[in-house]
Amino acid sequence: MKNRECAIVQDLLVLYEDGMLQEESMQMIEEHIRGCEECMKIYENTGKELSISCEVTEQTEAEQEDAAVAIMKKLKKRITRKNKIILSVILTLLLVAVLAADSICQHLSGGYWGIVDMIYRIPSDRVEVTQIYQLKNGDIYCELRSDKKIGIQSASDWIIPDYAYEKSTEDVRLEISFRQVTPWESGNVPEMYRLAAVFATQRKGTVVETDKEITQYCREIIYRGKTEKDCLVIWERGQKVEEAPEDIERKVIVEYIRDRQIDKAIQECESLGWDSNKMIAEICGESQGYIQYGSADGEESVNFLLNYDTILINNIDIQY
Structure with a gap:
């Protein structure tokens, strides 16, 4: 029965013949073949010759054990080193693939989303407008529903x-979008199938350098899906929209106050013929009016008179 060292060397002969072993391992195999008549015969049967003459020497059992252990240690080191190289290459390729995928996602979405958003963003064909009203001040209130759970909501600036x-311009667009929660966000973000939003359709401001007054009108409001072309038009200028009933008006006034758009809340109350001080006091749970004027929204070169940010309402079923 052949000893352990012979078995290892004979298993490695194919790699030796193909030059796949390190120089140190090849030298060890050559030394063994020179001193082992059986391994020499097996090697000669391959039709190849060693470059150095052979000298057959006898080895003790202890020497054979030591030689086998040495070969195994060197082979293990070589495999470990090779695995590290392979792992490094794989990680590098994965990083390149992720960066490339992120760049592609940015391109497809028109610079809006990266790879995570592209994967979890809810497409426009899974979202529908269930209600839409126009408030006295011209703002648009709408309710949206998706058959996928909405986790993260975002609304664009003007x-x-x-x-x-x-x-002054009429070429303004507002956007809203939803995405599902990622596995690492699960449990930390409330999820829902419905929500509401309030969009301003015009804003007034003054150019800082010239003191010129300007008015900017919203042309359309859209839901943005996964790509630049994946859109759902919620509202567009000229569209006939039903006037908001009183319960919707009250709900929006409450949201104006929560969003510190107090001036808009007061104006809306007055447009409806309601006592703004009384209503705001009721909403705030105070005995006197909650008055906070001058909530101007300063944006670089233009000072806008009010806060015209889009308001997102998650607790859509709460009665006000």
């Missing part, structure tokens, strides 16, 4: 062409 930022 999207205006660069040339029109300091001018």
Whole structure:
């Protein structure tokens, strides 16, 4: 029966012949073959010859054990080193793939989403507008529903062409989008199938350098899905929309106050013929009016008179 060292060397002969072993391992195999008549015969049967003459020497059992252990240690080191190289290459390729995928997602979404958003963003065909009303001040209230759980909601700022930022314009767009929660966000983010939003349809401001008054009108409000073309039009200028009933008006006034848009809450109350001080006091749970004027929204070169941010309402079923 062949000893352990012979078995290892004979298993490695194929790698030796193909030059796949390190120089140190090849030298060890050559030394063994020179001193082992059986392994020499097996090697000669391959039709190859060693470059150095052979000298057959006898080895003790202890020497054979030591040689076998040495070969195994060197082989283990070689495999470990090789595995590290392979792992490094795989990790590098994965990183390159992730960066490439993120770049592609950015391109497809028009610069809006990265790879995580692209995967978890809810497409527009899974979202529908269930209610839409116009408030007295012209703002749009709408309720949206999705058959996928909504986790993260986001609303854009006023999207205006660069040339029109300091001018009166009707070329303004507002956007809203939803995405599902990621596994690492699960349990930390409330999820729902429905929510409401309030969009301003015009804003007034003054250009800082010239004191010129400008008015900017919203042209359309859209839901943005996964890509730049994946859109659902919620509202567009000229669209006929039903006037908001009193319960919706009251709900929005409450949200104006919560969002510190107090001036808009007062104006809406007065447009409806309601006592703004009394209503705001009721909403705030105070005995006197909650008055906070001058909530101007300063944006670089233009000072806007009020806060025109989009309001998102998660607790859609609460009665006000």
